[in-house]
Amino acid sequence: xxxxxxxxxxxxxxxxxxxxxxxxxxxxxxxxxxxxxxxxxxxxxxxxxxxxxxxxxxxxxxxxxxxxxxxxxxxxxxxxxxxxxxxxxxxxxxxxxxxxxxxxxxxxxxxxxxxxxxxxxxxxxxxxxxxxxxxxxxxxxxxxxxxxxxxxxxxxxxxxxxxxxxxxxxxxxxxxxxxxxxxxxxxxxxxxx
Numbered sequence: 190x191x192x193x194x195x196x197x198x199x200x201x202x203x204x205x206x207x208x209x210x211x212x213x214x215x216x217x218x219x220x221x222x223x224x225x226x227x228x229x230x231x232x233x234x235x236x237x238x239x240x241x242x243x244x245x246x247x248x249x250x251x252x253x254x255x256x257x258x259x260x261x262x263x264x265x266x267x268x269x270x271x272x273x274x275x276x277x278x279x280x281x282x283x284x285x286x287x288x289x290x291x292x293x294x295x296x297x298x299x300x301x302x303x304x305x306x307x308x309x310x311x312x313x314x315x316x317x318x319x320x321x322x323x324x325x326x327x328x329x330x331x332x333x334x335x336x337x338x339x340x341x342x343x344x345x346x347x348x349x350x351x352x353x354x355x356x357x358x359x360x361x362x363x364x365x366x367x368x369x370x371x372x373x374x375x376x377x378x379x380x381x382x
Contacts, residue, residue, distance in 0.1 A: 219282040223248060227278070233293045235283060236267075240344075241360055242304030242321045247283075247297065264322040267294060271302060272352050285353065300342075303349040303357030308367070318347060320357055329357075336367070 223246060225233050235247035243257035244264065258264060267287050274286040274295065283295035285302045296302060305318040309328055317328040329349060336359070337346045345364040349357030359367070 219279060221279070231291045231293065233278075233295065235279075236287075236294060236296045238296060238298040238302055238304065238321065240299045240304065240358060242306045242358075244321065247295075259322065261322060261324060261326075265324075265326040268303075268321045268323055268327050271296065273354070300344065301346070301349070301356060301358040302353045305347055305349075305357050305359045305363060308363065318357075318359075320349070333367075333370075 221233065221235055223234055227233060237245045237247045237249075237252070239245070239252060239257075243252070243254065244267065245252045245257050249256050258267075266289070270287045270289065271285055272287070274280045274284050276286055276293065278293070279295050283297045285296040285298070287294040287296060303320045305320045306322065307319040307324075308331060309317045309319050309325065311317075316331040317325075318331045319325065319328040321327055329347075332348060335348050337356075338344075339346060344361075345359040345367070346356050347359055349355060
């Protein structure tokens, strides 16, 4: 499935990009109402993406596989329009925004707004990493040499679209699968502390 092994010793992602993690504080300290209309013909909704790449309404009390959004068409629509929130509304608590006409969909995340969930088969081109349930429609070229293990939290990161910060989280299950191909320099520890 993935013929070339990773070489974590030659990482190219700037650590400063990874350090700018998504607002993990939550929307709890901000006052909003799902579907609120701050101005005529405009609605606002509030979402949350977890470390597995699952999307939820932010105020859902139970956040698990049963309550997350699963419709690929909706997920592609939502994440393909995702940008940094520069709207002047809820920027600190919800640092990302997905616009749909006059509808504003604010997003906060546990770590990063893009979470890579699957390594797609290479087929006729290079392998691609798919994110947030979007399959082929939400995918970037897989760059094994640019994977970045972050010792501070034990997570693995990969380049993502610039419009969402340029860095995405690799879901734990996928990181575990990829780790079988990691190569380490002689004398280096075989794990990231």
